[in-house]
Amino acid sequence: MVYLCHTCSHQNVAAGYRRTDSYKLWSQTVHDLTATQETVDDLSGKLWCGGHGASQDIIVASMVTAHAMGKVIPQLNGKLTRIALQVPTPNVSVMDLTCRVEKAAKYDEIKKAVKLISEGSPTGILGYTEDQVISCEFNSYIYSSAFDAGSGISLNDHFFKIIFYYDNEFGNSDQFVDLMVHMASKE
DSSP states (O other): OOOOOOOOHHHHHHHHHHHOEEEEEEEEEEEEOOOOOOOSSSSSSGGGGGGGTTTOOOOEEOOTHHHHHHHHHHGGGTTTEEEEEOOSSSSEEEEEEEEEESSSOOOOHHHHHHHHHHHHTTTTTTEEEOOOOGGGGGTOSSSSEEEETOOOOEEEEEEEEEEEEEEEEEEHHHHHHHHHHHHHHHO
């Protein structure tokens, strides 16, 4: 048996996209500082913009997550486009997911469906909140991601913007521990 536990962005994507009847998804992640970013302006081995100091710049980055998620979740293959903005915050990222769905729906129906998913199995993957929240409230958040019901909008009955928060390190680490416990139970 092969087990997979990927990066924080992959964990968030999987939680946010787990069940969808969307036929096109666009995602923008506003990502916190990462260990691969420079602390001050310096030369970058990859891209010119990657050499700029993370604590003073917003850096546009490509996300390989879209291609990888199409391999892991086949129903997303070719339907997902992603981009990231790396911003100078120490922790917690937010994903802005734009969905174009085939079947007409109201935003309240989207919220209801996501709440059902968050309460279903497996547990501990997708959180749900209707509270007014900001990113720092998700420090040490154990779920892979949290659906922020109050921040999403309906552009029309087929086009929605949905917001998810995630703690890049703690939530991902917690999922990794869950995977290790699961693997140990199978031996």
